[in-house]
Amino acid sequence: MSHAPRIAFIGAGSTVFMKNIVGDILMRPALANATLALMDIDPQRLAESELVARKIIRTLGVGAQVETHAEQRRALDKADFVIVAFQIGGYEPCTVTDFEVPKRFGLRQTIADTLGVGGIMRGLRTVPHLWKICEDMLAVCPNAIMLQYVNPMAINTWAIAEKYPAIRQVGLCHSVQGTAYELARDLEIPLSEIRYRAAGINHMAFYLQFEQRQKDGSYRSLYPDLLRGYEEGRFPKPSHWNPRCPNKVRYEMLKRLGYFVTESSEHFAEYTPYFIKEGRDDLIARFGIPLDEYPKRCIEQVARWSREAEQFRAAETIEVKASHEYASSILHSVWTGEPSVIYGNLRNNGAITSLPAACAAEVPCLVDHNGIQPTLIGALPPQLTALIRTNVNVQELTVAALMEENRAHVYHAAMMDPHTAAELDLDQIWQLVDDLIAAHGEWLPEWLRR
Numbered sequence: 001m002s003h004a005p006r007i008a009f010i011g012a013g014s015t016v017f018m019k020n021i022v023g024d025i026l027m028r029p030a031l032a033n034a035t036l037a038l039m040d041i042d043p044q045r046l047a048e049s050e051l052v053a054r055k056i057i058r059t060l061g062v063g064a065q066v067e068t069h070a071e072q073r074r075a076l077d078k079a080d081f082v083i084v085a086f087q088i089g090g091y092e093p094c095t096v097t098d099f100e101v102p103k104r105f106g107l108r109q110t111i112a113d114t115l116g117v118g119g120i121m122r123g124l125r126t127v128p129h130l131w132k133i134c135e136d137m138l139a140v141c142p143n144a145i146m147l148q149y150v151n152p153m154a155i156n157t158w159a160i161a162e163k164y165p166a167i168r169q170v171g172l173c174h175s176v177q178g179t180a181y182e183l184a185r186d187l188e189i190p191l192s193e194i195r196y197r198a199a200g201i202n203h204m205a206f207y208l209q210f211e212q213r214q215k216d217g218s219y220r221s222l223y224p225d226l227l228r229g230y231e232e233g234r235f236p237k238p239s240h241w242n243p244r245c246p247n248k249v250r251y252e253m254l255k256r257l258g259y260f261v262t263e264s265s266e267h268f269a270e271y272t273p274y275f276i277k278e279g280r281d282d283l284i285a286r287f288g289i290p291l292d293e294y295p296k297r298c299i300e301q302v303a304r305w306s307r308e309a310e311q312f313r314a315a316e317t318i319e320v321k322a323s324h325e326y327a328s329s330i331l332h333s334v335w336t337g338e339p340s341v342i343y344g345n346l347r348n349n350g351a352i353t354s355l356p357a358a359c360a361a362e363v364p365c366l367v368d369h370n371g372i373q374p375t376l377i378g379a380l381p382p383q384l385t386a387l388i389r390t391n392v393n394v395q396e397l398t399v400a401a402l403m404e405e406n407r408a409h410v411y412h413a414a415m416m417d418p419h420t421a422a423e424l425d426l427d428q429i430w431q432l433v434d435d436l437i438a439a440h441g442e443w444l445p446e447w448l449r450r
Contacts, residue, residue: 004033004064005335008079008141010072010133011086012038013045016305017149019052019312021083023060023320024328030336031328032062039068039075046070052312059317072136079141081331084133084148088125089443091298097439098122099295105432106278107423110266111294113151114203115391117420120413121436123155123398125443130156134164145334145371147172147327153202153345154391157360159399161347170330170372171345171360173202175263177324182247183210183260186235187225195219197364199352199377202345203263204271204391205362206384208377210260226254242266244296246288249275257383266293271391273422333367340367346374354379359392390418405447410437 007025012018018038025031036053040046046068053066069075076082088094098118099109112118130148137144146169150156157171176198184191189212197209210226211219229235236247241264249265253272261268269275269289276291277283284291312318326342333340341364348361351374355361366373379385393416401409414420414429424432437448 004035005031005080005331006035006037006078007331008037008039008075008082008144010039010075010082010084011150012049012068013040013042014085015045015049015052015309015312017085018049019056019318020323021085021325021327022053023056023318024323024325025331026056026060026062026064027320027322028328028332031331032060033064035065035067037067037069037075037077037079039070039072041070043070048309048313052309052318055312055315055318056320059320072133073140076133076136076144077140079137079144080335082133082137082141082144082146083327084130084146084150086129086150088122088129089440091295091302094122094125094440094443095295095298097436099292101436101439102432104435105424105428107420107432108276108278108291109294109419110270110276110290110292112270113294114153114267115271115394115419116417117414117432117436119152119155120394120398120410120417121440121444123152123159124402124410124445124448125440126150126152127156127159127399127402128445130160131163134160134167137167138164142166143168145169145330147330149173149325149327152395154360154362155395155398157202157345158347158358158395159402161360162358162399162403165347168371169346170365171202171362172326172330173343173345173362174324174326175203176205176343176362178241179260179262179264180207180210181324182240183222183226185240186229186237187222189222194222198262198343199361199363199380200262200384200388201355201360201391201395202362203267204388205262205343206257206259206380207262208259208380223254223258223260226251226260230255242290242293242297244288244290244293248287249289252287257387259381259384266290270419272387273418276419276423278423330367330372334369334371337369341365342367342372344372344374346372349374351375352377352380354382354385355388356392356396359395390416401448402445405445407437407448407450410448
């Protein structure tokens with residue numbers, strides 16, 4: 001294309017994440033002269049992000065331009081791409097509420113941003129803001145592609161596709177490529193020798209193939225090696241990402257299901273009814289499950305981001321290293337036509353034939369001038385389909401609550417959640433939902449508070 005792309009970044013006050021994405025984008029020559037339209041509701045954080053973006057441009061010596069906006073539609077005007085990264089309600093008060101209220105009922109969580117009562121509440125307060133972005137996009141940049149990095153990813157993607165099917169969108173996560181790196185490290189095999197194929201839903205996709213290239217050009221499955229290492233106590237190795245999270249849950253599920261899930265053990269422990277149980281602290285200890293992990297992580301991240309932001313402000317130039325996020329690859333392929341493959345979350349539409357057509361599926365996608373095109377997976381192994389459906393049920397009911405503005409479906413979603421249902425009776429579930437809605441107050445849509 002003759003002109004440079006215009007990239008709107010909604011939630012650009014997430015300075016460190018913005019820095020990684022913008023650095024990735026501007027290191028690609030075809031995107032180096034892009035216009036970056038940064039938008040955030042926090043003026044101070046927006047100013048910090050602008051400063052960092054300008055220093056990245058100076059460091060790389062590229063011709064990119066930076067704009068800042070407090071008003072969303074102005075940032076979106078004539079955008080080619082829209083990157084979204086925000087947390088409605090933040091760590092305080094909303095994440096704290098999502099943990100503390102359920103704990104009064106004896107319901108303990110680890111992350112609470114994807115499924116469970118925490119994920120349901122996060123979806124209810126997040127989707128209306130994503131819908132507002134969609135409305136503005138249809139008004140000022142109807143052909144732009146939305147790349148959203150917001151949890152709960154599957155609920156968000158499903159709800160956008162349901163209400164605004166004309167919006168070109170993809171939900172992006174780093175669990176597929178991140179877990180591949182972790183397993184390569186456990187196996188002490190270079191990641192370059194491994195090929196994989198994964199599919200499912202966000203945070204519950206599985207490697208259908210996980211193989212190593214042999215000297216004769218053939219491939220062999222690495223699943224026997226992973227299972228043997230787990231049985232012998234050699235795997236998992238201490239977590240590269242977080243020493244509080246030993247990653248045993250996923251290996252145990254590999255043993256039971258025959259396939260390795262792509263999201264972390266701390267996440268997966270609360271998507272199922274097997275690992276977190278009242279009065280069973282032996283299970284918590286055996287599998288090293290980090291309860292209340294997300295609040296701890298939020299506190300650590302805020303402190304780390306503050307330190308890094310201060311360093312960025314003081315530095316004349318900023319070191320720019322490639323991240324493992326897909327955003328720049330997508331932008332480059334759409335803009336230049338040079339194809340790439342990413343893992344994205346889109347409306348299923350039959351890509352995974354054993355899951356509902358309307359749900360948000362995470363599958364390998366081809367990206368080129370035509371946009372983001374999911375590949376056909378077919379049917380998943382039945383045990384994987386069955387487990388995924390337990391999570392899809394919760395997502396479907398949460399989206400139904402939003403689409404119909406029907407409070408009853410919020411109770412239904414919580415009632416179907418595997419972990420919640422394993423711990424609480426129906427009266428407790430109803431009361432818990434009421435208490436969460438009351439505690440969140442104006443962070444939730446008005447119809448829910450009537």
